[in-house]
Amino acid sequence: MQKLTILYDAECALCQQCRIFLGREPAYLPLEFVPLQSPDLATRFPGIDSLHPDREIIVIADTGEIWQGGPAWITCLYALRNYREWSYRLATPALLPIAKRLVAAISRNRHFLSSFFSQPHTNPPPDCHDQSCSTRSQP
Numbered sequence: 001m002q003k004l005t006i007l008y009d010a011e012c013a014l015c016q017q018c019r020i021f022l023g024r025e026p027a028y029l030p031l032e033f034v035p036l037q038s039p040d041l042a043t044r045f046p047g048i049d050s051l052h053p054d055r056e057i058i059v060i061a062d063t064g065e066i067w068q069g070g071p072a073w074i075t076c077l078y079a080l081r082n083y084r085e086w087s088y089r090l091a092t093p094a095l096l097p098i099a100k101r102l103v104a105a106i107s108r109n110r111h112f113l114s115s116f117f118s119q120p121h122t123n124p125p126p127d128c129h130d131q132s133c134s135t136r137s138q139p
Helices: 013-024 070-079 084-090 096-108 110-114
Strands: 004-008 031-035 058-061 066-068 132-134
Touching: 004 013, 004 070, 013 031, 013 110, 058 070, 066 070, 070 084, 070 096, 096 110
Parallel strands: 004 031
Antiparallel strands: 004 058, 031 132, 058 066
């Protein structure tokens, strides 16, 4: 695995804050952020609509693995230098069900939770081009 693509809702302030957090953290591998509203989403990821990406976060590895919901967040944490240990903990049989339920609850209520954040950006951050954003990994 050399890169992760993270699908997020660019119209959701909570989702945008999560994207900003993930993008600012030092990472072991590059993270690409693609908004669900991207016009080429279905072309880049055929069949993605069947996973209902508007319901929970989806992470796609360059090797073809796909994670959704809690496992997707754990995969994001795994990619981050400061949170890899947390990913190992959350992936254990004791904590994985809790992580899944927590992410599902946040996903179901993300629009309400977004009201606690500033309004979504109308323009993408400066590191975004052609409806996707990338981070650089740090050795």
